[in-house]
Amino acid sequence: xxxxxxxxxxxxxxxxxxxxxxxxxxxxxxxxxxxxxxxxxxxxxxxxxxxxxxxxxxxxxxxxxxxxxxxxxxxxxxxxxxxxxxxxxxxxxxxxxxxxxxxxxxxxxxxxxxxxxxxxxxxxxxxxxxxxxxxxxxxxxxxxxxxxxxxxxxxxxxxxxxxxxxxxxxxxxxxxxxxxxxxxxxxxxxxxxxxxxxxxxxxxxxxxxxxxxxxxxxxxxxxxxxxxxxxxxxxxxxxxxxxxxxxxxxxxxxxxxxxxxxxxxxxxxxxxxxxxxxxxxxx
Amino acid sequence: xxxxxxxxxxxxxxxxxxxxxxxxxxxxxxxxxxxxxxxxxxxxxxxxxxxxxxxxxxxxxxxxxxxxxxxxxxxxxxxxxxxxxxxxxxxxxxxxxxxxxxxxxxxxxxxxxxxxxxxxxxxxxxxxxxxxxxxxxxxxxxxxxxxxxxxxxxxxxxxxxxxxxxxxxxxxxxxxxxxxxxxxxxxxxxxxxxxxxxxxxxxxxxxxxxxxxxxxxxxxxxxxxxxxxxxxxxxxxxxxxxxxxxxxxxxxxxxxxxxxxxxxxxxxxxxxxxxxxxxxxxxxxxxxxxxxxxxxxxxxxxxxxxxxxxxxxxxxxxxxxxxx
Numbered sequence: 001x002x003x004x005x006x007x008x009x010x011x012x013x014x015x016x017x018x019x020x021x022x023x024x025x026x027x028x029x030x031x032x033x034x035x036x037x038x039x040x041x042x043x044x045x046x047x048x049x050x051x052x053x054x055x056x057x058x059x060x061x062x063x064x065x066x067x068x069x070x071x072x073x074x075x076x077x078x079x080x081x082x083x084x085x086x087x088x089x090x091x092x093x094x095x096x097x098x099x100x101x102x103x104x105x106x107x108x109x110x111x112x113x114x115x116x117x118x119x120x121x122x123x124x125x126x127x128x129x130x131x132x133x134x135x136x137x138x139x140x141x142x143x144x145x146x147x148x149x150x151x152x153x154x155x156x157x158x159x160x161x162x163x164x165x166x167x168x169x170x171x172x173x174x175x176x177x178x179x180x181x182x183x184x185x186x187x188x189x190x191x192x193x194x195x196x197x198x199x200x201x202x203x204x205x206x207x208x209x210x211x212x213x214x215x216x217x218x219x220x221x222x223x224x225x226x227x228x229x230x231x232x233x234x235x236x237x238x239x240x241x242x243x244x245x246x247x248x249x250x251x252x253x254x255x256x257x258x259x260x261x262x263x264x265x266x267x268x269x270x271x272x273x274x275x276x277x278x279x280x281x282x283x
Numbered sequence: 284x285x286x287x288x289x290x291x292x293x294x295x296x297x298x299x300x301x302x303x304x305x306x307x308x309x310x311x312x313x314x315x316x317x318x319x320x321x322x323x324x325x326x327x328x329x330x331x332x333x334x335x336x337x338x339x340x341x342x343x344x345x346x347x348x349x350x351x352x353x354x355x356x357x358x359x360x361x362x363x364x365x366x367x368x369x370x371x372x373x374x375x376x377x378x379x380x381x382x383x384x385x386x387x388x389x390x391x392x393x394x395x396x397x398x399x400x401x402x403x404x405x406x407x408x409x410x411x412x413x414x415x416x417x418x419x420x421x422x423x424x425x426x427x428x429x430x431x432x433x434x435x436x437x438x439x440x441x442x443x444x445x446x447x448x449x450x451x452x453x454x455x456x457x458x459x460x461x462x463x464x465x466x467x468x469x470x471x472x473x474x475x476x477x478x479x480x481x482x483x484x485x486x487x488x489x490x491x492x493x494x495x496x497x498x499x500x501x502x503x504x505x506x507x508x509x510x511x512x513x514x515x516x517x518x519x520x521x522x523x524x525x526x527x528x529x530x531x532x533x534x535x536x537x538x539x540x541x542x543x544x545x546x547x548x549x550x551x552x553x554x555x556x557x558x559x560x561x562x563x564x565x566x567x568x569x570x571x572x573x574x575x576x577x578x579x580x581x582x583x584x585x586x587x588x589x590x591x592x593x594x595x596x597x598x599x600x601x602x603x604x605x606x607x
Binding site: 007008010011014015017018019020021022024025026028029031032033035036039082083084085086087089090091093094095100101103104106107108109110111113114115116117118119121122124125126145148149152175176177178179181182202203205206207208209212213216233236237240241248251252255258259262263266267270 | 300301303304306307308310311312313314315317318319321322324325328329331332379380381382383384386387388391392400402403404405406407409410411412413414415416417418420421422467470471474498499500501503504521524525527528529530531534535555558559562563575578581582585586589590592593
C-alpha cells in the first residue's frame with residue numbers, strides 16, 4: 001500500500017516538474033520575443049527603410065545595412081547553393097555508401113556544427129589578408145561557407161526520399177544517371193530542395209560572428225563588393241553595445257527585422273515540407 | 284529519314300548523353316571534394332595564422348592567464364576557463380529543463396497542445412543568437428543585478444567553499460549571466476532533439492511497461508530513457524558544441540575581462556567573445572596571431588565534442604535501421 005503511494009507520488013512529482021520545465025522554457029523564450037516585439041516595433045517607421053545608419057546622436061535608418069545584408073546573403077547563397085546541391089547529389093546518388101561519401105558526410109556534419117566565428121577567421125585568412133582590406137565579397141564568401149553544409153544535408157535527405165522505383169523506371173528507359181537525376185529526381189524533390197534553400201537563407205541571414213572581420217561595417221551607402229559594407233547583424237552588435245539611445249533603438253528595430261524575416265522563412269519552409277510529405281508517402 | 288541518318292542521329296544523341304554524364308558526374312564529385320577541402324582549408328588556414336603565436340609562446344599559451352597587448356604577452360587560460368565554465372552552467376540548466384520539455388511533449392501533453400508547442404520550440408531554435416545576446420544585455424542583466432545577484436551574495440556568499448562562487452559586487456553582466464543566456468539559447472535545440480529521440484521509442488515497449496502497471500514516470504525512466512540513451516547524449520553533445528562555440532549570445536553579457544575569478548558573478552571572457560571583441564582592433568602580428576590561436580583551440584574543443592556527438596547519433600541510426 002505504502003509502496004504504491006510512494007510510486008504514485010514520485011510519478012506526480014516527476015510529471016509536475018516536467019510541466020514546470022516546459023512552462024519555464026516557454027516563458028523565457030516568450031519573454032525574449034515579447035521584448036523584441038515591443039522594443040522593435042517602438043522604432044518601426046518609414047525612416048528605417050529610407051535613411052542611412054546615423055552618426056551618434058542623430059536620427060537615421062538602416063537602409064544601407066538592410067541592402068548590405070540582402071546583397072551578401074544573395075551572393076553567399078548564389079555561391080553556396082549550387083555547390084551544396086551538387087555535393088548533396090553526389091552523396092545521395094553517386095557516392096551513397098562508398099568510403100568517400102561516408103567521410104564527406106561526416107566532414108559535412110562537422111562543418112554544419114562548427115562555430116561560425118571559426119568560418120570568419122578562415123575567410124579572414126584566405127580572403128581579407130590577401131586583399132589587404134575588409135570587403136563585401138569576403139562577407140558573402142563567409143556566408144557561402146556557412147550555407148554549403150546546410151544545403152548538402154537537406155539536399156541529400158530530400159533526394160533520398162525519392163522512391164527508387166521512379167529512378168529504376170528512368171534507368172530502364174536507357175537514361176544515364178545524370179538524365180535520371182535532372183529529369184526525374186530533381187523535379188520530384190523540388191520542393192524539398194527549395195525548403196533546404198530557405199533554411200540555408202534563414203541560417204545565413206542571422207549570422208553575425210563571421211561578418212565581424214570579413215565585411216566589417218560601413219556607415220555609408222556602398223554597393224561596392226570590394227569595399228566594407230554595412231550589414232544588419234554587425235550594425236545591431238555595434239549599436240546595441242553603444243551608449244547612445246537612438247543607436248540602441250535602431251539595434252532593436254534591426255533585430256526585429258531579422259527575426260521576423262527568419263521566422264517567416266522557417267514557417268514557409270515548414271509549410272512546403274508538410275505539403276510535400278503526404279505526396280511522398282503516397283509515392 | 285533513311286536508316287543511315289537515324290543511326291547517325293542516335294549516335295550523336297548517345298554521345299551527348301555520355302558527355303552530359305561525364306560533366307554532371309564530375310561536377311557532383313568536385314562539389315563533394317570541395318566540402319572535404321573546406322574542412323582541410325579551415326584547418327590549414329587557422330594553423331598558418333596561429334603559427335607565430337604558437338611558435339612564440341609554445342605550451343605556455345594554454346597555461347598562462349596573462350593577456351597583455353601592451354607587452355605582447357598572451358595566454359589563453361582565462362578564455363578557455365570562461366568557455367568551459369559558461370558552457371557547463373548552460374548545460375546544468377538546459378539539460379534537465381530540456382528533458383522535462385521533451386517528456387512533456389511526448390508523454391504528457393494533450394494532443395492539441397503537442398504540435399503548437401513543438402513547432403514553437405523548433406522555430407525558436409532558428410532565432411539568431413544575437414537576439415539572445417541583446418536580450419541578455421538589456422533585460423536579463425539588469426534583473427540579475429538588481430534582484431537575483433544581491434540575493435545570491437547575501438545568502439550563498441557567506442557559505443564556506445560554495446560561497447566563493449557568489450561573492451563580490453553584482454555587476455549584472457558576467458560569467459553566470461553568460462551561462463544563463465547560453466542555457467536559454469540551447470534549450471529549444473536540445474529539447475527538439477530529445478523529443479525526436481523519445482519518439483523513436485517503439486510504442487510496444489512503452490505499452491508493455493504500462494501493462495505491467497508501471498506509472499508514466501516509471502515507463503519513462505526504465506523504458507524510454509535506457510532505450511534512447513545514446514540519442515539523448517548525442518543531442519546534449521550537439522547542444523554543448525553550440526554553447527562552446529557561441530559568440531554573439533555571450534559577447535554581449537560576459538564583460539570581456541581576461542582573468543579567472545573564483546566568483547561566477549565577476550566578468551570574464553570566452554574564446555569566441557575575445558575573438559569577436561578584439562580581432563578588428565588587434566594591432567601587431569603577435570596579437571592577431573594569438574587571437575587566431577584561440578580560434579584553433581576552440582576548433583579543437585568543439586571538433587572533439589561534435590565528433591563524439593555525431594558518432595553517438597550515427598550508432599543510434601544504425602540500431603534503428605537494424606531493428607526495423
